[in-house]
Amino acid sequence: MAVIRDVMPAFDLLQPASAADAQKLLAKHGDDAWVLAGGMDSFDWLKDRIKKPKVLVDLSGIDEMRGVRASGDGIEIGAMTTLTEVAQHAEVKKNYSLLAEAVEHVASPQIRNQGTIGGNVSQDARCWYYRDGWPCYRAGGNICYADTPVGRNREHAILGAARCVAVNPSDAAPALIALDAKFVVQTSKGERVVDAEDYFVGPEIDITHLTILQPGDLLTAIRIPGTWAGAKFYFEKVRDRNVWDFPLMNVASAMKLSGSTIQDIRIAVNAVAPKPWRLKAVEAAVKGKSADAATGEMAGKMAVEGAVPLQFNAYKIPLMRNLVKRAIGGVQEATWAS
Amino acid sequence: MSDLTELKTGEGRAKEITRRNFILGVIAGGAVVSAASYRFLSSTAHGGVFASDAGERLITLNVNGQQRRVDAMRQETLAWTLRYKLGLTGTKLGCDRAECGSCTVLIDDVPYYACSVLTHTVRGRKVVTIEGLASPSGKLHPVQQAVVDAQGFQCAFCMSGFIMSAVGYLKQNPNPTREQLAHGVSGNLCRCQDYTKILDSLMKGAEYMRRA
Numbered sequence: 001m002a003v004i005r006d007v008m009p010a011f012d013l014l015q016p017a018s019a020a021d022a023q024k025l026l027a028k029h030g031d032d033a034w035v036l037a038g039g040m041d042s043f044d045w046l047k048d049r050i051k052k053p054k055v056l057v058d059l060s061g062i063d064e065m066r067g068v069r070a071s072g073d074g075i076e077i078g079a080m081t082t083l084t085e086v087a088q089h090a091e092v093k094k095n096y097s098l099l100a101e102a103v104e105h106v107a108s109p110q111i112r113n114q115g116t117i118g119g120n121v122s123q124d125a126r127c128w129y130y131r132d133g134w135p136c137y138r139a140g141g142n143i144c145y146a147d148t149p150v151g152r153n154r155e156h157a158i159l160g161a162a163r164c165v166a167v168n169p170s171d172a173a174p175a176l177i178a179l180d181a182k183f184v185v186q187t188s189k190g191e192r193v194v195d196a197e198d199y200f201v202g203p204e205i206d207i208t209h210l211t212i213l214q215p216g217d218l219l220t221a222i223r224i225p226g227t228w229a230g231a232k233f234y235f236e237k238v239r240d241r242n243v244w245d246f247p248l249m250n251v252a253s254a255m256k257l258s259g260s261t262i263q264d265i266r267i268a269v270n271a272v273a274p275k276p277w278r279l280k281a282v283e284a285a286v287k288g289k290s291a292d293a294a295t296g297e298m299a300g301k302m303a304v305e306g307a308v309p310l311q312f313n314a315y316k317i318p319l320m321r322n323l324v325k326r327a328i329g330g331v332q333e334a335t336w337a338s
Numbered sequence: 339m340s341d342l343t344e345l346k347t348g349e350g351r352a353k354e355i356t357r358r359n360f361i362l363g364v365i366a367g368g369a370v371v372s373a374a375s376y377r378f379l380s381s382t383a384h385g386g387v388f389a390s391d392a393g394e395r396l397i398t399l400n401v402n403g404q405q406r407r408v409d410a411m412r413q414e415t416l417a418w419t420l421r422y423k424l425g426l427t428g429t430k431l432g433c434d435r436a437e438c439g440s441c442t443v444l445i446d447d448v449p450y451y452a453c454s455v456l457t458h459t460v461r462g463r464k465v466v467t468i469e470g471l472a473s474p475s476g477k478l479h480p481v482q483q484a485v486v487d488a489q490g491f492q493c494a495f496c497m498s499g500f501i502m503s504a505v506g507y508l509k510q511n512p513n514p515t516r517e518q519l520a521h522g523v524s525g526n527l528c529r530c531q532d533y534t535k536i537l538d539s540l541m542k543g544a545e546y547m548r549r550a
Contacts, residue, residue: 007411007415007418008415009413010413011412015459039454039455039456043435043436047435056412058458058459084448107525108436108439108524108525109503109507109521109523109524109525110436110442110450110503110525111451113449114451114454242524243524
């Protein structure tokens, strides 16, 4: 990729002080507007001249969108709360350590200091053909460059792909799905609260977006109910380098145990599909069973049913099988499956 | 370009001025001429596209404890402003993509990649660069002194970024283990692969800070 060493092309910078004003500005400017949260996703697009918005709506001055506060029996995290703030927050660490651990695994310290929880779940796909401006399906074209016999698709999807094979790269997303979080979206028609897993969309519904956000919409907060507070959590992220890299795959689970019996469980895997992949069938199958290696083995096999590898990512099938196995059966009991 | 030409002619030795000396001269010359340094740089690539209508706004930044007034474009990054408008070239631009850490500065005591922060978004916040670490009397910051004492770096292009990351991290955790400090500065890369010595010197810096 050619790296352009110069200032970004000109845009107008709007800096509203309230979420309502920000939403109005986004609605007013529609397709010309770009939401700037931490900027860790945005600046690559702008510097590479792949996306050329006329107006940036900078959310950094909106105090009401920052911080963690009590909400019902759980907590509400403002979308502009940085990943570092989430990871270090006492209540998050105490009761929702799954999320603290997930965001602690994002990128690098500086990126976590700047990147926000809202931005992490709303970031765009990292498929390099798409990021480099190739006219692929996701960019509105009619071809996928990754899903070809010679396409570089080691990082791409094994499940849920439809024409586009890019994956959702968020580390926070599967943890929020496991915690049954609700996403609060401000739209021109008012507030909309959706389940975490419904915030994300696959290419069969909208091939040019990873989330339900349309022009004029703004994610303002994420609510985590008390339902899963203090449950048995498991998070694991696999990546090439221990810093910066997006997940080759990650897994997040929350389990309620009675003795060693699984009373209830929510489990999601990301970077396997165009949206964070909740394993509902696995959840149903392991309820009432013992949280041990045998159940994990069964769950792992079940999780990869229907997976279709591309040319260079067949390794993701045993990887997913083992991650799910470890999430349910524990790390000590995991062995390499043949 | 016209400003540049006048400036050079005015000094009467246009042909002898190297690019580096010219930039350094402009920096020393202060705010009025420093606007021309930007035009000088941009004009090499763009033929002065921004020269007449740069879309700049005069803003005041708190940099290294001083109120600095500067004309900044809305799309300008903090690293660009620091280096090319304010002459603080200790902040290095490596990748310009938040992937190397050379441009790390402290904003309200927290390490950020200055290449990925818009200048207009840090108004009212406290920016500290490597130039702002030493005391006004010139006494080096303990981490700087430790890097000198332990000869922590080889080419040292990444040094100011590493030091700013370490200083930011040590404010949170003044007594880290080697592993914790390594995690704290893990957002910085060294192409010389000098990590062992870098960590030696930063650990020494932590020790100096605790003693100070």
